[in-house]
Amino acid sequence: MSRDAGRDAPAAVRPDHEVIVVGAGFGGIGTGIALQRKGIHDFVIVDKWDRVGGTWHANTYPGVAVDIPSFIYSFSYEQRGDWSRIFAPGAELREYAEHMVDKYGLRDRLRLNTTVTGAEFDDRNSLWRLTTDGGHHLTARHVVLAIGGLERPKMPDIPGLNDFGGTLVHTAMWDHDVSLRGKRVAVIGTGATALQLIPAIVDDTEHLTVFQRTPIWVFPKNDAEVGRLGRQVLGRKGIRSALRAVGNVGTEIAMSGQVAGPAWLTEAGRKAAEIPIRRWMRSQVDDPVLREKLTPRYGLGCKRPSMSNDYLKTFNRSDVSLVTDSIERVTERGVVTADGAEHEIDVLICATGFKLWDKGAIPPFPVRGRNGKDLEKFWDEHRYQSYQGVSVPGFPNAFTITGPYGFVLGSYIWMIEATSAHLARAIAESKRRGATEIEIRQEVHDEYFRRCLQRQEKNFLFTPVCEGSNTYYIDNNGDSPFRPSTHGEMYWQNRHFNLDVYRYTTGAPAPSEVAVLSEEAS
Structure with a gap:
């Protein structure tokens, strides 16, 4: 060459x-x-x-x-x-x-x-x-x-969403400069994010409206502060590893086991688990009409469940409304549902997940x-x-x-x-x-x-x-x-x-x- x-x-x-x-x-x-x-x-x-x-x-x-x-x-x-x-x-x-x-x-x-x-x-x-x-x-x-x-982040596909005259927020793009104090606030969505958000903001709002398409299975949350003694216990590698192993096995059975296990076993386990969970969920809501609206009709495990000790109780408050009518459009002043009602709000929060x-x-x-x-x-x-x-x-x-x-x-x-x-x-x-x-x-x-x-x-x-x-x-x-x-x-x-x-x-x-x-x- x-x-x-x-x-x-x-x-x-x-x-x-x-x-x-x-x-x-x-x-x-x-x-x-x-x-x-x-x-x-x-x-x-x-x-x-x-x-x-x-x-x-x-x-x-x-x-x-x-x-x-x-x-x-x-x-x-x-x-x-x-x-x-x-x-x-x-x-x-x-x-x-x-x-x-x-x-x-x-x-x-x-x-x-x-x-x-x-x-x-x-x-x-x-x-x-x-x-x-x-x-x-x-x-x-x-x-x-x-x-x-x-x-x-996935914004809901709702006509007029961008015409809303108040404050529009997605939970994944939270604006900490927006104050909810004394505002009429609405949340679209009742998934895992909403379960955490709603109890955390309800005390700040004048009135909170929650738009629900599909109710979610909610477990009691066995959460607690890890105090000084707890840190000493978890600080020991052997104990921590043992607790981790037990937790892993429980998660394996409760979640991956539902889709990987034999059908007869997962079906029996699912039905057995639904009974106490549904009973606990119902015990959290005072109003029988709301209780039914917040209780899923689909089976446990069909979508990711979540845990909260406060979410369902939030709907017992007089300053909280649950709306299950489908959303027809968003206007400059609020949200219009299929029944023709316009829900006037100041802040609209989309807890609608991700693409x-x-x-x-x-x-x-x-x-x-x-x-x-x-x-x-x-x-x-x-x-x-x-x-x-x-x-x-x-x-x-x-x-x-x-x-x-x-x-x-x-x-x-x-x-x-x-x-x-x-x-x-x-x-x-x-x-x-x-x-x-x-x-x-x-x-x-x-x-x-x-x-x-x-x-x-x-x-x-x-x-x-x-x-x-x-x-x-x-x-x-x-x-x-x-x-x-x-x-x-x-x-x-x-x-x-x-x-x-x-x-x-x-x-x-x-x-x-x-x-x-x-x-x-x-």
Whole structure:
């Protein structure tokens, strides 16, 4: 080859980093730690927020707290005994995230206030190119989407919503400058967030109106302050681990067991559990008409239940109204329901959750794999699917923390530990083999997806038991992209899968052909 020909040939590119992790919530933090444990240190974690914590940084509405006991909702390798309550408030989860970042040396790897707007696989150079809102470009051999499911707030699709003349707030974008004192306040939604919010704000409002589409199963919340003695007890690793084990087993049976256990057993268990819970719920509400409106008709477990000792009692107050007529439109002065009544309000709060499985909601920015394959389009046309919730064929060197069929109902932290261990193991093996590309084999992925769909056939979510539940457990394709599995199975399979389920391609360029791209390159 002539000197001129060599000069004209395009140079191969060495990426800025081995791995870019998108998201600095618990998913991103857990991924960083998992990578380090596999000897992978050339990575950065980017996030749109100015602090770590993800959903726990974004959600600061009154009453926000974890709804799984704190000694379970924490990393197994970083258990704490100094929580202020059994169900810690959101601020302590944010502090826990900051502590993790500092203890595990992740602070210098953070790129905060950086919103990723697109990711595209460079076929020629076997790397990912990410674009940010500042017009900058980042490159990495591998990319991990640790964005989380509670990422994009979902505003209700109600005519006239933007015409409201008062204050409009979504719980995931809480405005602490807005005072509710002496105001007529309305809350749309009665899910897990509303259960925490409503009792926390009712004393401030002049009148509180709650618009309910679907009632929710409510458990009593065995919450308490963790005093000095409690901290001493939980400070002992053996006792803390034993309590954690008991809590894990209970959560396994109550949640993942409902979708993974044998139908005859889960059906019997569900019906047996409904009786005392329904009895307790009814005992909390004085008015018999309200009592019926607040009691679900669908089965227990069809949508995520929640816990509160105050929520149902709130409706015994004369300054609280429950409205179950459907909302027809929002006006400048308030909310008009199907019965023609206009409910005049000053502040409208939307506790309407997130775009979890909505069409076009995930991923939250364009992701294009091999030959420009679009991830959103692929999922839209072929149903949500991924291997172990981590990998999708056609997207080499790309991994997710919360992919379809990866999350087992229960503690989000368990899933993070399992899927981050999976991807870190895969990336480390790719490096060991000297490969520039790693991609899940199509036949392996298809078999996993087939097994998940097969298990779903026994799932009570698709039976008349769940009619009218409006559950987010079901996506827009009519599937349930949660892994129909126990936590034990998820944990084991993500750590002990055959490494050859992935295809490794070796084609690293010679050092003389490498041109280095800086992070500031555009």
